[in-house]
Amino acid sequence: MSGELTLIVEMVTVLGAATTGGYFASRLQQPALLGYLLGGIVVGPAGLKLISAEGDIQVLSEVGVALLLFALGVEFSLKELLRVRKIALGGGSLQIILTILLGGGLAYLTGWVDTVATAIFLGAVLSLSSTAVVLKSLIERNEVQTAHGQVMLAILIVQDLGLGLMLAVLPALTQPTEAIGIAIANALLKAVLFIAGAILAGRWIIPFFIRLLAQTGSQELFLLGILVLCLGIALFTSAIGLGIAMGAFVAGLMISNIEYADHALDRILPMRDVFATLFFASIGILIDPGFLFANIWILTGLVAITMIGKATIVAIIVNLFGYPLKTALTVGLGINQIGEFSFVLAGVAQSQGLFSERLYGLTVGTTAATLLITPFLLKATPSWLQWLEQFPRISSLLQSNNSLHLVEFEEELTNHVVVAGYGRVGQPLVRMLYFQGHQILVIDNNEASLQTLRERKIPYLFGDASSQMVLEKANLKKAKAMAIALPDPMATRLTLKRALSLAPDLDITVRAHINDEIDSLYQLGAQEVVQPEFEASLEMGAHLLLNLGDSTYDVQQVVNRYRSGRYRDILPERAEYWGATNLEAAIEGLQRNWYVVHPDSPLQGLTLAQSKVRRLTGATIMAIERNKQLYRYPTGEVMLEAGDRLLVVANPKEHIIFANLLKGEP
Numbered sequence: 151m152s153g154e155l156t157l158i159v160e161m162v163t164v165l166g167a168a169t170t171g172g173y174f175a176s177r178l179q180q181p182a183l184l185g186y187l188l189g190g191i192v193v194g195p196a197g198l199k200l201i202s203a204e205g206d207i208q209v210l211s212e213v214g215v216a217l218l219l220f221a222l223g224v225e226f227s228l229k230e231l232l233r234v235r236k237i238a239l240g241g242g243s244l245q246i247i248l249t250i251l252l253g254g255g256l257a258y259l260t261g262w263v264d265t266v267a268t269a270i271f272l273g274a275v276l277s278l279s280s281t282a283v284v285l286k287s288l289i290e291r292n293e294v295q296t297a298h299g300q301v302m303l304a305i306l307i308v309q310d311l312g313l314g315l316m317l318a319v320l321p322a323l324t325q326p327t328e329a330i331g332i333a334i335a336n337a338l339l340k341a342v343l344f345i346a347g348a349i350l351a352g353r354w355i356i357p358f359f360i361r362l363l364a365q366t367g368s369q370e371l372f373l374l375g376i377l378v379l380c381l382g383i384a385l386f387t388s389a390i391g392l393g394i395a396m397g398a399f400v401a402g403l404m405i406s407n408i409e410y411a412d413h414a415l416d417r418i419l420p421m422r423d424v425f426a427t428l429f430f431a432s433i434g435i436l437i438d439p440g441f442l443f444a445n446i447w448i449l450t451g452l453v454a455i456t457m458i459g460k461a462t463i464v465a466i467i468v469n470l471f472g473y474p475l476k477t478a479l480t481v482g483l484g485i486n487q488i489g490e491f492s493f494v495l496a497g498v499a500q501s502q503g504l505f506s507e508r509l510y511g512l513t514v515g516t517t518a519a520t521l522l523i524t525p526f527l528l529k530a531t532p533s534w535l536q537w538l539e540q541f542p543r544i545s546s547l548l549q550s551n552n553s554l555h556l557v558e559f560e561e562e563l564t565n566h567v568v569v570a571g572y573g574r575v576g577q578p579l580v581r582m583l584y585f586q587g588h589q590i591l592v593i594d595n596n597e598a599s600l601q602t603l604r605e606r607k608i609p610y611l612f613g614d615a616s617s618q619m620v621l622e623k624a625n626l627k628k629a630k631a632m633a634i635a636l637p638d639p640m641a642t643r644l645t646l647k648r649a650l651s652l653a654p655d656l657d658i659t660v661r662a663h664i665n666d667e668i669d670s671l672y673q674l675g676a677q678e679v680v681q682p683e684f685e686a687s688l689e690m691g692a693h694l695l696l697n698l699g700d701s702t703y704d705v706q707q708v709v710n711r712y713r714s715g716r717y718r719d720i721l722p723e724r725a726e727y728w729g730a731t732n733l734e735a736a737i738e739g740l741q742r743n744w745y746v747v748h749p750d751s752p753l754q755g756l757t758l759a760q761s762k763v764r765r766l767t768g769a770t771i772m773a774i775e776r777n778k779q780l781y782r783y784p785t786g787e788v789m790l791e792a793g794d795r796l797l798v799v800a801n802p803k804e805h806i807i808f809a810n811l812l813k814g815e816p
Contacts, residue, residue, distance in 0.1 A: 156206070157206045160206060161207070163201060164190065164201060164207055164428060164431045164432070166189075167192050167193045167431065168186040168189040168428075168430070169189070170185075171184075171187070171192070172186055172189070175188070179525065181282070181283050181524075181525070183282070183283075183430055183490055183521060184522055186431045186434065187433055187434035187437065187518055189431050190433060190434020190435040190436075191434045191435070191439060192434075193435070194435035194436070194437070195435070195438075196438045196439055196440065201435055207431075207432050210428050211425070211428050211429040212429075213428075214422075214424075214425035214426040214427070214428050214429030214430075215395050215398070216381055216394050216395065217418065217422040217425050218422060218426045218494075219313075219396075219398040219399040219402065219494075220380040220384075220402040221402060221415060221418060222313075222399060222491075223314075223398070223399045223401060223402020223404075224402040224403075224405060224406050224411055224414060224415045225406070225415065236471065237305070237473075238308050239308060240471065241304070241308075241467045242305040242308025242309060245277070245309075245467055246277045246309065248467070249273060249276055249277035249460060249463055250273030250277055251273065253276040253277070253459065254270050254272050254276075255269065255273070256455075257272050257273075265504070267330070268505065270320065270323060271498075271499040271505070272505075272509075274316050274320060274495055275499070276460065276488060276492075277309070278309050278313065278488065278492045279305075279460075279485040279486070279487055279488070279489045280485075280487050280489035280521055280524065281489065282490060283487065283489075283490075284302055284303075284484060284487075285303070285306075287524070287529075288528075291528070291529075293637070293638055293639075296637050296638040296641070297473065297477050297595050297614075298477045298480040298481050299637075301473065301481045302481050302485050306485065309489070313395075313495075314395075314396055317392070317393050317395045317396040317495070317498065318337055318338075318340070318341040318396045319337050319341070320499075321391070321393065321502055322336070323504070324502045324503065337391070337392070340391065344387065344390070344392060344400070348383075348403070348404050351404060352404035352407075352408075356404050356405055356408070357408045359375070360376075360414070363376075364410055364413075369417065372413070372414075373417045373418070376405075376414045376417060376418055377421070379401055380401045380402070381398075383397040383400065383401040383404075384398040384401065385397070387400070393498065395494055395498075429493075430490070430493070433514060436510075436511075437511065437514055438511060441508075441511050442511070442515045445511075449515050449516060449519065452512060452516045453523070456486070456516060456520060457486045460486040461482035462482065463482075464481055464482040465479050465481065465482030465483075466478070468482065473595075474595070474613070474614055479535065480531055480532070480535065483528070484524075484531070486520070486527075487521055487524040488516060488517040488520045490521070492517050493514065493517065496514060536644075563589070563591060563625055563628070564625070564628040564629075565628070565630050566609075566625075566628075567583055567588050567590050567591070567630055567631050567632070567633065568592075568593065568624050568629050568633070569583070569591070569592050569593070569633045569635065570594075570632065570634045570636055570645050571593070571661075572592050572593075572594035572596070572610075572635075573596070573637055575635040575661055575682065576592070576594070576635040577602075579635060580603075580608070584606065584608065590608055591610065591611065591624055591629075592608060592610040593611045593615040594611075594612065595612060595614050595615075611623055611624060614641070615634070616636075616641045616644035616648065618648055621649055621652055627652065627653045627656075629653065629656060631657040631658070632649060632657070632658045633658070633659045633660075633661075634646055634660045634661060634676075635661045637663075639663045639664075639667060640738060642661065642667075642671070643674060643738075643740060646671065646674050647740060647770070647801075650675045650764065651801065651804065654675075654764060654765045658675065658677055658678075659676065659677060659679075660676040660679050661679075662679050662681040664681075665681060667681075668681060669782070670737070672783070673772055673783040673784075674770050674772075674799070675764060684712075688712060691708075692705050692706075692708075692709055695708065737772055737797075741800060741802065741805070742772070742798065743805055744775075744796065744797055744798075745795070745796045745798055745808070745809065747790050747791065747792055747794040747795075747812065748792065748812075751790075751792070751812050751814065752811075752814040753790050753811070754791065754792050755789065756789065756790055758771060758785070758786045758787075758788050758790070759787065763808065763811070766807075767804050767807040767811055768801070768803075768804040768807070769799065769800035769805065769807070770798065770799050770800065771784060772797045772798070772799055773796075773797040774788065774790075774794050774795070774796055774797075775794065775795040775797070776791065776794050
């Protein structure tokens with residue numbers, strides 16, 4: 151078979167295997183990257199032997215590396231970095247340095263690696279986390295705008311930026327010991343001169359070049375020009391000893407701030423995805439499952455040490471920068487994996503002779519394992535922290551905040567409106583209340599967003615709104631009303647539950663993040679639940695109806711009917727929608743227990759409204775199981791019968807009170 155056809159066959163084989171692996175990984179709710187690795191293993195020398203480790207795919211994978219780093223450079227946001235510069239530049243840089251020193255130092259002192267250069271390279275591999283996996287998990291859980299989500303992304307941005315410097319400097323460690331200093335100085339000098347030239351070119355030459363391509367109106371020419379720019383600069387940096395990846399990353403940075411950056415990224419993404427898939431699959435081709443199984447205990451130990459050690463380093467740093475311990479732990483457990491770009495560094499180390507085949511295999515296996523664990527860990531962390539809060543001493547540590555402070559706040563503040571969350575939803579709400587002359591108390595833990603409150607002398611509490619201590623400071627018992635506009639769904643539920651435990655009669659309006667939350671928030675005691683997307687659809691619908699000739703009165707009646715019906719008339723039409731809500735997701739992070747209504751229980755024969763369960767105990771009945779049927783979110787008219795099993799959410803003290811009420815005990 152001719153060489154050209156051999157290359158095509160290899161590409162089709164690898165991409166087909168990667169597509170199949172990625173499909174099954176997605177169906178199992180795992181990162182597609184793991185499927186690509188598995189596909190490479192299946193068709194590689196350790197599997198079906200369809201592709202050799204030295205095939206042409208390895209050459210094409212270099213293009214994948216270049217396009218990955220190029221897209222990373224284009225997507226890099228200096229504006230986002232500066233917005234969170236304190237934790238990003240300070241905390242992110244410190245995390246990288248400490249991980250290299252501690253990770254590499256431990257490996258060297260224990261004799262696991264035999265040279266300082268190898269130890270430093272290994273520490274650098276461990277220091278990087280997975281932007282793709284973490285960001286995907288945050289988006290799926292609606293946590294991008296939360297305090298821990300913003301800190302995670304800030305540190306990840308600095309890690310991405312640090313990757314470019316590592317790629318430029320670390321290869322110099324392969325030089326003889328006496329020449330390492332000079333080699334690093336030369337590498338830094340080359341990098342500085344190259345970056346200086348890139349800045350000048352990015353200011354004067356590249357925009358002119360890109361503008362000429364755009365003016366042709368040809369999408370093909372535009373794509374070809376971007377591709378030549380990326381690979382051309384990558385080849386140049388490779389020729390001067392800085393590596394392909396460094397050049398591609400800087401090429402992306404050069405066009406990241408010009409007007410055509412988004413269009414360039416849009417055109418290059420399909421090619422990046424194809425060649426990046428080849429790169430990750432080529433990593434899989436090099437993995438020997440037999441070797442991993444033979445070293446399973448070593449691999450398990452490496453995964454445990456890596457994830458625990460990295461989580462500890464990150465959590466300590468975040469806490470030292472003034473964030474609550476709960477936020478610090480969430481961030482530490484969220485970015486304690488090894489990232490996909492560590493494959494690039496490990497590949498460089500192997501090509502430079504610093505990583506043996508055994509060390510490379512264990513590094514790749516550890517990276518893949520941590521990426522596999524991360525989505526589960528991110529999902530389990532809130533529930534784990536909630537469980538820890540059952541213990542008084544640990545709870546006080548988790549909820550404590552050394553930065554907690556008050557501004558223009560009176561101890562006996564009364565008849566005020568408490569607004570939890572001062573973000574995209576909370577800020578307009580606060581402005582509306584302020585200009586209408588209402589007394590306001592804002593709760594938020596984002597220092598950067600509170601400057602306006604200081605200028606207006608609006609009282610605020612700096613802290614976590616779901617913290618029992620912070621809510622107690624808010625004097626909820628004497629408040630007129632409360633609005634919860636937090637970006638974190640779990641924090642929203644916890645804040646609502648804890649606020650009502652302090653002030654059972656408080657009128658609370660809550661922002662829902664997705665439609666499945668609406669009924670559960672009402673059940674937890676919210677007086678009103680607002681779903682922004684549905685409110686937007688109501689406003690758009692009202693505007694259209696008015697333009698179509700409907701009277702103002704009729705339009706108001708329609709909108710009010712949809713609101714009073716909790717949006718049910720405009721929710722997706724599914725035959726079993728009501729009651730089909732994911733109950734487990736709705737009560738995630740809340741302490742729940744099942745109770746049985748016995749015939750002699752004083753609650754037997756009472757409706758939920760008559761039982762006054764929430765007012766008397768603080769607990770909430772989320773579901774009733776009767777005759778093997780589960781009734782979710784029962785209304786106040788539902789009567790409790792003997793034999794009913796009740797799903798109750800409450801804190802430990804409230805569970806005890808509810809159990810006593812159910813038994814008729816004082």
